[in-house]
Amino acid sequence: xxxxLLKNIVCKGAVSDIYIEGNRISKVVPAGxxxxxxxxxxxxxxxxxxxxxxxxxxxxxxxxxxxxxxxxDIAFHDWIDRIWDVESKIDEEYVYQATKVACLEMIKTGTTxxxxxxxxxxMAHKAAIEMGLRPVLAYVICDRNDxxxxxxxxxxxxxxxxxxxxxxxxxxxxxxxxxxxxxxxxMIVWASRFAREHGLKVHIHVSETQKEIKDxxxxxxxxxxxxxxxxxxxxxxxxxxxxxxWLSDNDVRILGERGVTCVHNVNSNLKLASGYMFRYNELxxxxxxxxxxxxxxxxxxxxxxxETMKTSAMIQKAWREDPSAMPLDELVAMATANAGKALGxxxxxxxxxxxxxxxxxxxxxxxxxxxxxxxxxxxxxxxxDCIDSVICDGEFVMRERVxxxxxxxxxxxxxxxxxxx
Amino acid sequence: xxxxLLKNIVCKGAVSDIYIEGNRISKVVPAGxxxxxxxxxxxxxxxxxxxxxxxxxxxxxxxxxxxxxxxxDIAFHDWIDRIWDVESKIDEEYVYQATKVACLEMIKTGTTxxxxxxxxxxMAHKAAIEMGLRPVLAYVICDRNDxxxxxxxxxxxxxxxxxxxxxxxxxxxxxxxxxxxxxxxxMIVWASRFAREHGLKVHIHVSETQKEIKDxxxxxxxxxxxxxxxxxxxxxxxxxxxxxxWLSDNDVRILGERGVTCVHNVNSNLKLASGYMFRYNELxxxxxxxxxxxxxxxxxxxxxxxETMKTSAMIQKAWREDPSAMPLDELVAMATANAGKALGxxxxxxxxxxxxxxxxxxxxxxxxxxxxxxxxxxxxxxxxDCIDSVICDGEFVMRERVxxxxxxxxxxxxxxxxxxx
Numbered sequence: 001x002x003x004x005l006l007k008n009i010v011c012k013g014a015v016s017d018i019y020i021e022g023n024r025i026s027k028v029v030p031a032g033x034x035x036x037x038x039x040x041x042x043x044x045x046x047x048x049x050x051x052x053x054x055x056x057x058x059x060x061x062x063x064x065x066x067x068x069x070x071x072x073d074i075a076f077h078d079w080i081d082r083i084w085d086v087e088s089k090i091d092e093e094y095v096y097q098a099t100k101v102a103c104l105e106m107i108k109t110g111t112t113x114x115x116x117x118x119x120x121x122x123m124a125h126k127a128a129i130e131m132g133l134r135p136v137l138a139y140v141i142c143d144r145n146d147x148x149x150x151x152x153x154x155x156x157x158x159x160x161x162x163x164x165x166x167x168x169x170x171x172x173x174x175x176x177x178x179x180x181x182x183x184x185x186x187m188i189v190w191a192s193r194f195a196r197e198h199g200l201k202v203h204i205h206v207s208e209t210q211k212e213i214k215d216x217x218x219x220x221x222x223x224x225x226x227x228x229x230x231x232x233x234x235x236x237x238x239x240x241x242x243x244x245x246w247l248s249d250n251d252v253r254i255l256g257e258r259g260v261t262c263v264h265n266v267n268s269n270l271k272l273a274s275g276y277m278f279r280y281n282e283l284x285x286x287x288x289x290x291x292x293x294x295x296x297x298x299x300x301x302x303x304x305x306x307e308t309m310k311t312s313a314m315i316q317k318a319w320r321e322d323p324s325a326m327p328l329d330e331l332v333a334m335a336t337a338n339a340g341k342a343l344g345x346x347x348x349x350x351x352x353x354x355x356x357x358x359x360x361x362x363x364x365x366x367x368x369x370x371x372x373x374x375x376x377x378x379x380x381x382x383x384x385d386c387i388d389s390v391i392c393d394g395e396f397v398m399r400e401r402v403x404x405x406x407x408x409x410x411x412x413x414x415x416x417x418x419x420x421x
Numbered sequence: 422x423x424x425x426l427l428k429n430i431v432c433k434g435a436v437s438d439i440y441i442e443g444n445r446i447s448k449v450v451p452a453g454x455x456x457x458x459x460x461x462x463x464x465x466x467x468x469x470x471x472x473x474x475x476x477x478x479x480x481x482x483x484x485x486x487x488x489x490x491x492x493x494d495i496a497f498h499d500w501i502d503r504i505w506d507v508e509s510k511i512d513e514e515y516v517y518q519a520t521k522v523a524c525l526e527m528i529k530t531g532t533t534x535x536x537x538x539x540x541x542x543x544m545a546h547k548a549a550i551e552m553g554l555r556p557v558l559a560y561v562i563c564d565r566n567d568x569x570x571x572x573x574x575x576x577x578x579x580x581x582x583x584x585x586x587x588x589x590x591x592x593x594x595x596x597x598x599x600x601x602x603x604x605x606x607x608m609i610v611w612a613s614r615f616a617r618e619h620g621l622k623v624h625i626h627v628s629e630t631q632k633e634i635k636d637x638x639x640x641x642x643x644x645x646x647x648x649x650x651x652x653x654x655x656x657x658x659x660x661x662x663x664x665x666x667w668l669s670d671n672d673v674r675i676l677g678e679r680g681v682t683c684v685h686n687v688n689s690n691l692k693l694a695s696g697y698m699f700r701y702n703e704l705x706x707x708x709x710x711x712x713x714x715x716x717x718x719x720x721x722x723x724x725x726x727x728e729t730m731k732t733s734a735m736i737q738k739a740w741r742e743d744p745s746a747m748p749l750d751e752l753v754a755m756a757t758a759n760a761g762k763a764l765g766x767x768x769x770x771x772x773x774x775x776x777x778x779x780x781x782x783x784x785x786x787x788x789x790x791x792x793x794x795x796x797x798x799x800x801x802x803x804x805x806d807c808i809d810s811v812i813c814d815g816e817f818v819m820r821e822r823v824x825x826x827x828x829x830x831x832x833x834x835x836x837x838x839x840x841x842x
Contacts, residue, residue: 068802069793073748086792105787270735271801273744301801302788311732314691318736323694327494366526367723369834371507371842372490380692380722381489385806413790421792 003039004394007031009046009360010374011350018051020356023170023394027352048364049388050374052332053348054112054357055305056339059203059242059263059293061118062102062128063095066417067298076272083298089420095120096127097413102303103131104410107403109304109384112357112392113339113347115240115263115293117176117203121160129168132397134357136343137164138176138203141191143184150187157191161198170393172201172343177234179205180216180225185232192234201238201343204229207251208243209274226251235260240342242293244283245275252279256286261342264334266312267302268295276315280326291339305335309379328375360389424460425815428452430467430781431795432771439472441777444591444815448773469785470809471795473753474769475533475778476726477760480624480663480684480714482539483523483549484516487838488719497693504719510841516541517548518834523724524552525831528824530725530805533778533813534760534768536661536684536714538597538624542581550589553818555778557764558585559597559624562612564605571608578612582619591814593622593764598655600626601637601646606653613655622659622764625650628672629664630695647672656681661763663714665704666696673700677707682763685755687733688723689716697736701747712760726756727805734800749796781810 004020008031011018019027019035027035067086071079090098095118106114113134116124121137128135139160143149157175164173175195177183183191195202207213207225220228226247229235237259244255244262255262264278283290292312294303309331316326333348340348346355363374367382378386390398397403425441429452432439440448440456448456488507492500511519516539527535534555537545542558549556560581564570578596585594596616598604604612616623628634628646641649647668650656658680665676665683676683685699704711713733715724730752737747754769761769767776784795788803799807811819818824 065787066791068788068791069797070791072793072797072801073745075744079744101787101790108787267735270739271744273738273742273746275742276736276739297791297802301797302803304804307728307804311735314688314732315697315736317694318691318697321694321696323496323500323692324494325694364831366486366522366529366831367489369522369831369838370487370489370491370718371838372493376490376493376722380493381718382723383725383728383804383806385804410785410787410790417790417792 003041004356004391005041005043006046006051006360007043010050010363018350020391020394023356025350025352025354025356028350046360048362050361050363051350052359052361053336053350054359054390054392055110055335056291056343056348057106057111057114057294057303057305058240058261058291058339058342059265059295060102060114060116060303061296061298062114062116062124062303063090063098063118063120064296064298065098065102065105065303066413067296068301070298079272086420092120092123094416094420096123097416099124099127100131100409101413102297103128103133104403104406105303106133107131107390107398108387108401109302109306110359110387110390111303111305112390113343113345115174115203115343122163125167125171129171132392132395134170134347134392136172136174136201138174140176140178141187142178142182143187144182145184147184150184153187154190157194172345174201174203176203179212180228181212188229188234189232192232195238201240202234203240204242206241206244207246208269210246213246224248224251226254230254230258237261237289242295243269243274245269245278247279247283249282252282252286252288255283255288259287259289261289261291261338263291263293264312265293265295265300266315267300267308270311270315271301272299277319278316280316281320284330289338289342290334291342292334304384306379306382306384309335313379328373328379331379332375356391356394358391359387360391362386362388424462425777425812426462426464427467427472427781428464431471431784439771441812441815444777446771446773446775446777449771467781469783471782471784472771473780473782474757474771475780475811475813476531476756477712477764477769478527478532478535478715478724478726479661479682479712479760479763480686480716481523481535481537481724482717482719483535483537483545484511484519484539484541485717485719486519486523486526486724487834488717489722491719500693507841513541513544515837515841517544518837520545520548521552521830522834523718524549524554525824525827526724527554528552528811528819529808529822530723530727531780531808531811532724532726533811534764534766536595536624536764543584546588546592550592553813553816555591555768555813557593557595557622559595561597561599562608563599563603564608565603566605568605571605574608575611578615593766595622595624597624600633601649602633609650609655610653613653616659622661623655624661625663627662627665628667631667634667645669645672647675651675651679658682663716664690664695666690666699668700668704673703673707673709676704676709680708680710682710682712682759684712684714685733686714686716686721687736688721688729691732691736692722693720698740699737701737702741705751710759710763711755712763713755725805727800727803730756730800749794749800752800753796777812777815779812780808781812783807783809
């Protein structure tokens with residue numbers, strides 16, 4: 001990590017100089033302000049560009065990056081059969097290479113932190129660290145209601161925790177509970193307690209489909225998945241609940257009171273026809289923390305947070321019949337600052353002492369040629385190719401759209417893909 | 422127009438050589454086939470790339486390209502006030518420059534033909550021809566229920582028709598009837614007859630909002646806008662109806678029986694909260710021809726047909742609760758071949774004697790690194806930056822993402838924009 005100076009960059013509307021010392025922002029000052037600190041600065045002239053925090057993808061399965069398009073225009077049960085067929089063939093090397101491809105895509109589309117949920121986590125960790133991103137990697141509890149598997153996973157989970165204690169500072173270890181329908185009750189409680197004992201976040205799929213709600217109510221005395229998890233004492237501000245799509249008023253109240261982070265995965269929900277009426281206004285007003293995710297490429301086909309932001313807002317406006325629904329400032333916060341809050345990290349904001357996870361956006365193009373605000377043009381008009389450069393943890397991971405080693409990453413990934421198709 | 426040879430390009434799954442003579446495709450043969458014709462060919466090696474027809478944007482207002490972001494997160498009546506405020510200040514020079522910006526965006530996002538609906542049409546025509554695109558430009562009838570204005574527009578319409586007869590072969594002249602609520606009945610009938618007498622297409626906004634339906638039924642003996650237009654004898658295969666969002670079963674039947682082209686503008690409909698339940702399956706099954714459009718940048722914020730394709734399919738799948746809704750082959754046809762049919766042009770297909778309006782797609786990137794089909798990866802994973810080069814009417818209008826004169830176009834447009842803000 002060097003000492004980086006971004007000169008003449010627009011920051012919150014003002015042309016500024018941003019100083020990055022090590023992995024943190026040290027100063028944000030009006031452009032041209034004289035600073036005498038005796039340091040050597042690596043200067044990048046950012047005239048005509050705007051800075052914003054890196055995006056945080058709060059729910060994904062990174063290693064599914066090479067499963068995009070595997071099942072299109074088919075019913076859910078046929079789709080999941082195809083995915084399982086592919087997953088039955090993958091190994092550690094596949095996860096390593098596929099996570100590198102995912103990181104490449106995330107860098108090119110402006111994501112600096114991702115909250116991952118997949119198998120062979122040490123390989124995903126290796127890939128993310130090599131690519132320079134900030135990963136949140138969960139050990140996935142998924143016993144498929146087999147008590148022997150529960151015991152095996154308890155042992156493995158403890159081992160992973162020990163291993164994670166040796167990781168790079170940049171990585172965050174978490175516990176994933178796959179879902180209420182795939183994990184035994186005793187194991188849900190164990191995982192939740194293990195996480196709390198060790199100060200770890202819990203990442204769980206909750207209330208994604210109508211079937212999940214119906215099955216849960218039948219099996220648990222009429223309780224919804226949210227009510228059931230709350231009855232087990234699982235829900236709290238340490239919980240990151242992916243989807244939370246089918247919610248009753250009582251579910252909304254509980255998620256708000258417990259301060260749960262709800263992650264909206266709009267593209268996955270639309271494409272798999274899971275639903276679209278995410279109760280954004282109600283969750284926000286109840287006090288839940290709301291973030292955005294892409295889900296894995298098998299269901300949403302890319303990891304593009306800017307696309308996710310646009311689609312999320314468009315759908316809210318449409319079904320609520322209210323063009324003011326999910327306004328831009330809240331939308332940007334969902335993709336940045338709210339995630340920092342959820343993860344307890346100093347990310348998603350540009351201020352002194354925050355971690356230096358930044359996007360440099362090129363606004364010298366037709367998408368920004370209008371009287372509209374930067375945020376409006378970024379979210380509603382532009383695509384991720386306006387992201388000129390990306391800094392994560394104080395280091396450039398992309399400069400002028402070039403990610404080091406891109407060709408080699410694709411070539412290596414093609415080799416492991418060829419083995420399974 | 423030269424003689425272009427695209428070598429080693431994937432066409433409909435087979436590695437091919439494509440010969441373009443003048444403005445038409447002359448041969449599509451397996452790569453390496455020896456052709457002895459005595460011509461000099463300008464050869465482009467397209468290894469690792471795939472060809473497809475250029476997109477056709479069947480409903481837009483190109484010169485609104487610099488109004489993106491003008492009104493965000495506000496109610497419709499506040500939004501329209503802001504747009505009218507901007508429109509009150511624009512002149513011919515503005516329309517010329519703004520249409521050039523729109524053409525630049527269309528080229529970069531793969532649109533080769535656009536069906537435009539705006540004022541100062543001769544300036545839009547000049548811009549589109551200079552940029553090398555294939556424009557369909559309508560004289561817009563919009564008398565706002567003022568009989569004097571009707572008469573003025575009849576005269577001007579005839580003049581425009583005469584002028585259009587002198588245009589470049591590439592341009593198509595059409596008649597736009599703004600909408601049933603903004604044009605007097607007598608004038609709707611006049612415009613429709615004028616179009617039929619001269620073999621012109623009619624471009625009209627139909628059934629965009631619930632208010633339009635309600636007002637029409639109150640004013641026209643309970644008839645919907647579709648029923649009302651049909652009662653006037655307007656509807657037929659020469660009609661391109663934009664939006665057709667709020668339709669009764671009887672409306673669907675009429676549109677199908679008359680062979681009307683219905684243009685779905687999903688992003689505009691979502692963003693303005695007009696609605697989202699476009700009756701795609703029903704219209705298709707009734708026999709209507711269905712195409713896609715972006716609408717103007719003031720309402721949908723960009724002119725990206727690939728984004729429009731993805732969002733259209735995602736929304737259908739979601740509200741129909743059917744992941745197989747709007748399948749990929751139909752989606753691609755809506756953006757290409759169906760538009761050729763609507764306009765009576767040999768575009769939207771790759772075959773001998775078709776007009777050479779082609780996209781060269783770079784598939785050597787992460788979006789296409791999967792066992793998914795080309796179409797799946799293009800629509801659901803990629804963005805328009807995978808479009809490497811664009812050919813319109815037998816000429817390259819973009820090569821390797823470079824459009825000649827891009828910087829100068831933006832600089833000139835900035836000048837006219839500065840005058841009105």
